[in-house]
Amino acid sequence: MDKNIKILVVEDSPDLMKAISMKLQTHGMKPILATNGEEALLMLRENPDVVWLDIYLPKINGYEFLKIVRGNKATTNLPVVVVTNSAGHQMRKELEQLGILDFFVKADSRLDEVIDRIQTHFDTAVKS
Template identity: 30%
Template structure:
């Protein structure tokens, strides 16, 4: 994207370590990016309903309390207003069943969180190149 405006990203994850690492890496690759951290799917639905301008990207974990990522994805995709919103599942689940279900629910991509900081850095770099 050649737009010089700040990219707005919703990071939806209940794990504080993952929140910190992903936010740090996004800021490293895109210092101008605005990252809103949301704790679960319910918070994501509320944020989307209350905003006047949709984020450029949603990074959505699957395993969260109250409303998990799969439930949130299904609710979001049921609303035509969000058809063009890129939603990437970013999760520790490498289950092929989860991957298939998320893609059937129209996730834009399904990425498994890597085990090392270096690999996560590479993943965030790829997200920036492909989605922002």
């Protein structure tokens, strides 16, 4: 298990951001925090291993952020896990076409579920 995973968390709710950050740290992961899509683009300089992305964000929303990430040669393959309040089938389909690693609805998911999915991805990638 890689304990040095850097996760760019893009979330505009301060309380949820704090909870995610604390939970990631208890799992030995390093959170990089951004409260909007514009800030998240700047934080890509920190070379995160994965992005934890909300969709409804100020300035640049998560969908636009993801399109920018996919359009950049340096970040086109960056794993992105979407964690949002929207459960719309069409939105999920569009996000999957942009190559997201996984999709979670906040109300239906626990933080540990999302973290386990991220960890499983990296454990599998290391074995490949």
